[in-house]
Amino acid sequence: MTDVLKIENLHVSVEEKPILNGVNLELKRGETHALMGPNGSGKSTLGFAIMGHPKYEVTEGRILLNDVNVTELEADERARLGLFMAFQRPIAIPGVRLADFLRHATTNVRNPERKEGEDLIPMREFRREIKEKMNQLQMDTEFARRYVNDGFSGGEMKRAEILQLAMLQPKFAILDETDSGLDADAVRLASQSIAQIGGEEMGLLIITHHDKLLEHNPPSHAHVMLGGRIVESGGVELAHELHSSGYDRVRKAYPEAAAMEREMQDEEQTV
Amino acid sequence: MATDITDTGVQSPIGEINKYDFRTTSKGVFKAKKGLNAEIVHQISDIKDEPDWMRKFRLDSLDIFNSKPMPKWGGDINLDFQDIYYYLKPTEKQGKTWDDVPAEIKETFEKLGIPQAERQYLAGVKAQFESEVVYGSLQEDLAQKGVIFTDTDTALREHPELLKEYFGKVIPPHDNKFAALNSAVWSGGSFIYVPPGVEIEFPLQTYFRINEESMGQFERTLIIVDEGAKIHYVEGCTAPMYSSESLHSAVVEVIAKKGSRCRYSTIQNWANNIYNLVTKRAMAYADATMEWVDGNLGSHLTMKYPAVYLMEPGARGEILSIAFAGKHQHQDTGAKLVHCAPNTSGQIISKSISKDGGRGSYRGLVRVEEGATNTKCSVVCDALILDPESQTDTYPYIEIMEPDVAIGHEASVSRIGEEQLFYLMSRGLSEAEASTMIVNGFIEPLVKELPMEYAVELNRLIELQMEGSVG
Numbered sequence: 155m156t157d158v159l160k161i162e163n164l165h166v167s168v169e170e171k172p173i174l175n176g177v178n179l180e181l182k183r184g185e186t187h188a189l190m191g192p193n194g195s196g197k198s199t200l201g202f203a204i205m206g207h208p209k210y211e212v213t214e215g216r217i218l219l220n221d222v223n224v225t226e227l228e229a230d231e232r233a234r235l236g237l238f239m240a241f242q243r244p245i246a247i248p249g250v251r252l253a254d255f256l257r258h259a260t261t262n263v264r265n266p267e268r269k270e271g272e273d274l275i276p277m278r279e280f281r282r283e284i285k286e287k288m289n290q291l292q293m294d295t296e297f298a299r300r301y302v303n304d305g306f307s308g309g310e311m312k313r314a315e316i317l318q319l320a321m322l323q324p325k326f327a328i329l330d331e332t333d334s335g336l337d338a339d340a341v342r343l344a345s346q347s348i349a350q351i352g353g354e355e356m357g358l359l360i361i362t363h364h365d366k367l368l369e370h371n372p373p374s375h376a377h378v379m380l381g382g383r384i385v386e387s388g389g390v391e392l393a394h395e396l397h398s399s400g401y402d403r404v405r406k407a408y409p410e411a412a413a414m415e416r417e418m419q420d421e422e423q424t425v
Numbered sequence: 426m427a428t429d430i431t432d433t434g435v436q437s438p439i440g441e442i443n444k445y446d447f448r449t450t451s452k453g454v455f456k457a458k459k460g461l462n463a464e465i466v467h468q469i470s471d472i473k474d475e476p477d478w479m480r481k482f483r484l485d486s487l488d489i490f491n492s493k494p495m496p497k498w499g500g501d502i503n504l505d506f507q508d509i510y511y512y513l514k515p516t517e518k519q520g521k522t523w524d525d526v527p528a529e530i531k532e533t534f535e536k537l538g539i540p541q542a543e544r545q546y547l548a549g550v551k552a553q554f555e556s557e558v559v560y561g562s563l564q565e566d567l568a569q570k571g572v573i574f575t576d577t578d579t580a581l582r583e584h585p586e587l588l589k590e591y592f593g594k595v596i597p598p599h600d601n602k603f604a605a606l607n608s609a610v611w612s613g614g615s616f617i618y619v620p621p622g623v624e625i626e627f628p629l630q631t632y633f634r635i636n637e638e639s640m641g642q643f644e645r646t647l648i649i650v651d652e653g654a655k656i657h658y659v660e661g662c663t664a665p666m667y668s669s670e671s672l673h674s675a676v677v678e679v680i681a682k683k684g685s686r687c688r689y690s691t692i693q694n695w696a697n698n699i700y701n702l703v704t705k706r707a708m709a710y711a712d713a714t715m716e717w718v719d720g721n722l723g724s725h726l727t728m729k730y731p732a733v734y735l736m737e738p739g740a741r742g743e744i745l746s747i748a749f750a751g752k753h754q755h756q757d758t759g760a761k762l763v764h765c766a767p768n769t770s771g772q773i774i775s776k777s778i779s780k781d782g783g784r785g786s787y788r789g790l791v792r793v794e795e796g797a798t799n800t801k802c803s804v805v806c807d808a809l810i811l812d813p814e815s816q817t818d819t820y821p822y823i824e825i826m827e828p829d830v831a832i833g834h835e836a837s838v839s840r841i842g843e844e845q846l847f848y849l850m851s852r853g854l855s856e857a858e859a860s861t862m863i864v865n866g867f868i869e870p871l872v873k874e875l876p877m878e879y880a881v882e883l884n885r886l887i888e889l890q891m892e893g894s895v896g
Contacts, residue, residue: 248867248869249866250865
């Protein structure tokens with residue numbers, strides 16, 4: 155059976171303000187979906203809601219991973235079930251070495267039944283593996299000794315996210331604008347890396363403004379989000395079209411969603 | 426007669442005191458009467474058979490104690506000084522028994538994996554550490570180099586000239602009310618003298634000290650590092666400490682002579698009913714370096730501000746302080762650097778963590794005396810608050826009498842961010858693992874400075890505190 159991530163009629167509010175208004179999406183393992191849309195349309199919100207950020211309140215609908223309803227689960231439980239999100243702006247954790255953090259994370263994700271205080275994966279084994287992945291991603295292994303995202307450049311942060319993706323090997327990964335803040339070469343490297351570390355075996359939901367990131371991970375599906383809803387879905391050609399001609403056509407075709415978008419933006423300005 | 430403070434029927438200001446079963450058996454142990462007066466001081470001096478000058482020192486200190494008001498700053502001190510035993514003479518194999526040690530503390534020992542013999546020693550049940558062989562050879566090696574390492578009572582008997590010269594000189598009795606108290610009723614503590622040019626490579630630890638009174642309430646420590654000598658002294662350890670009394674008031678004096686280097690590390694975890702009011706100060710002379718690494722966990726109230734007085738050009742003082750304030754705890758900690766000479770430098774790094782309604786406060790002083798030109802000093806103080814009930818305050822005092830100086834002060838307060846937690850949890854770490862990791866990261870600068878085994882224990886202690894199962 156292929157693993158399936160299913161989003162059903164998802165409504166999400168942040169601090170009582172509705173952001174998503176009924177999102178439906180089905181993503182199978184092995185598929186790559188591009189999620190596009192103008193700023194503020196709710197793309198990142200969808201990512202955070204799928205991953206279980208406590209600030210993003212699901213007011214209606216549900217998230218299913220195979221037939222397990224994960225809507226109410228904590229983020230760590232979702233991670234252990236095989237969900238992952240590469241953050242657009244990962245947060246710094248001073249004093250915590252990337253390698254130590256990743257050793258805990260990797261252990262938990264591979265052994266979801268592990269009780270606290272039980273052994274982590276053996277150091278030797280972990281070291282060998284992280285070294286291998288870092289080589290693959292052309293990262294200096296010294297990097298693993300640095301504090302998580304602390305003083306990282308934009309590019310380093312994104313590569314650290316990809317390293318985590320590589321180590322944790324989730325069933326489904328959401329990549330939230332992994333290309334933002336990177337120059338063209340870095341985006342190509344990121345794109346290649348994702349493909350290399352087994353993007354084909356994962357279900358990828360790639361949130362992006364550009365199609366560069368899709369270069370080595372051609373999407374099987376593309377979706378356009380507007381005003382907190384997915385208004386249109388299609389194949390790779392949709393992604394290319396949106397990239398070259400923007401969202402005006404979509405706004406005209408879906409006046410209701412466009413009105414919602416304006417409303418949300420107005421509200422943002424008045425807050 | 427046994428003291429049993431759980432039977433007094435008096436509501437404890439601390440609230441949680443009934444969790445402990447504090448008893449001391451008095452069989453075969455001399456115990457002074459409760460309360461503080463000249464008679465008690467005479468008794469202590471009699472029992473210890475002290476020279477007259479020390480007796481006089483104690484009696485004068487008592488007068489000073491009586492004349493000084495309670496400090497108006499710091500934490501709330503709710504103590505009846507007449508309701509405390511000021512002296513209990515421990516005799517061999519008597520005093521507390523293992524059964525008297527609070528269950529939480531036993532559990533902590535167990536979780537820390539501390540061997541049985543050490544547990545008993547650390548709990549103050551066993552006066553002599555079993556590794557006498559280790560101690561013996563260590564002593565011999567040190568003695569050959571002229572190092573003196575003993576308890577302060579013994580030092581007074583065997584090295585009166587050193588005591589007379591240095592005792593109470595760095596922290597005179599009139600320094601503060603609790604220094605006066607300690608000066609009046611002190612007992613035990615460590616005495617170390619390192620002769621000129623002697624460098625001791627391994628850290629000296631109280632573990633290896635044959636000292637019945639190492640866990641005393643009013644210990645008095647004096648360390649003299651002579652010219653060009655080098656020492657790292659580790660006092661106590663990360664294991665929990667408890668006392669059957671509610672007040673612990675130590676005095677630690679350090680003299681770091683020209684070109685010497687002294688590091689004093691301590692991580693203490695007191696039972697939750699203790700007032701831990703300690704005065705620690707060092708004088709650093711020309712080109713000497715004094716470092717305090719000071720960690721505080723537990724206690725009801727801790728007031729402790731290790732100080733370095735930079736007396737001569739080129740002296741350097743470094744203070745690394747960390748406090749963890751849990752439920753019903755107030756850690757009023759910090760550091761003092763006083764620049765009394767030109768070209769002196771110093772650094773204070775202070776970190777506090779508050780959790781479950783605990784309160785951490787940083788109280789620090791940087792003073793540059795007139796004439797102390799070209800001094801440099803930096804203060805970094807960070808507070809981490811784990812929940813909305815907890816609290817942190819900063820009271821930095823900076824007094825500068827000299828224009829030609831470079832002083833930096835940085836303070837930050839952070840809450841364990843929802844974002845940090847979410848980030849770690851989204852990678853499969855449980856909330857408890859994630860917050861422990863964040864806290865351990867926060868104290869990493871301190872942990873790096875500790876000898877390995879202490880660093881490991883400190884991390885485990887923090888984990889236990891985070892679990893909330895102990896303390």
